[in-house]
Amino acid sequence: MLTPEENDLMCRVENGMPMGDIFRRHWMPACLIEEVAEPDGTPRKIRLLGEDLVVFRDTDGKVGILDEQCPHRRASLVYGRNEECGLRCLYHGWKFDVDGNCTDMSSEPAGTGLAEKIKLKSYPVREAAGFVWTYMGPRRIHAGIRAAGVPADAGNADRNIQDDRKLQLGADPGRRNRFRPFLFPALFGHGAGPGSGRGRNRR
Numbered sequence: 483m484l485t486p487e488e489n490d491l492m493c494r495v496e497n498g499m500p501m502g503d504i505f506r507r508h509w510m511p512a513c514l515i516e517e518v519a520e521p522d523g524t525p526r527k528i529r530l531l532g533e534d535l536v537v538f539r540d541t542d543g544k545v546g547i548l549d550e551q552c553p554h555r556r557a558s559l560v561y562g563r564n565e566e567c568g569l570r571c572l573y574h575g576w577k578f579d580v581d582g583n584c585t586d587m588s589s590e591p592a593g594t595g596l597a598e599k600i601k602l603k604s605y606p607v608r609e610a611a612g613f614v615w616t617y618m619g620p621r622r623i624h625a626g627i628r629a630a631g632v633p634a635d636a637g638n639a640d641r642n643i644q645d646d647r648k649l650q651l652g653a654d655p656g657r658r659n660r661f662r663p664f665l666f667p668a669l670f671g672h673g674a675g676p677g678s679g680r681g682r683n684r685r
């Protein structure tokens with residue numbers, strides 16, 4: 483029987499928790515590509531490793547994963563307008579591109595320079611094998627991660643996110659095994675990143 487402390491050690495995945503830090507050293511499936519297939523389509527809310535995020539595909543087809551809350555007054559960007567290469571907050575109209583840059587701040591007078599100082603949290607994105615993947619760890623580590631090959635013929639991608647602590651890849655058992663190396667490279671001796679050029683890599 484685990485103690486509450488041991489249970490927290492194994493199960494808590496927030497940033498700064500031991501398990502959270504381990505998972506943040508790996509590419510994680512965030513959602514299905516088909517959920518954000520349409521440029522300027524409806525943004526999707528996800529909760530990953532204890533963080534509330536919004537996923538959207540911009541006008542140019544690039545996928546962004548941003549902090550769900552607008553940095554102005556914390557309105558949810560899930561309800562934002564996805565238009566002209568950015569997600570526009572419905573409250574006061576601040577607009578963010580897929581990298582979290584504030585590209586329009588219509589609530590402020592022109593020339594204040596405030597928009598250039600605003601940066602919304604964003605995560606790197608890859609598309610492969612039917613999934614949108616993201617890397618939530620330190621960028622200096624991300625830069626050195628070797629891209630490992632996710633099978634391009636991964637079959638019928640599906641997902642089953644039970645809550646923010648348990649994320650399961652819904653697939654046939656054989657395919658699920660093929661994903662394990664990306665989640666646990668230290669155990670399986672593989673690299674830790676999706677996208678070997680066989681899937682779509684947006685950026």
Ligand code: FES
Binds near residue numbers: 556573576
């Ligand atoms: S809360 Fe988003 S622009 Fe004000």
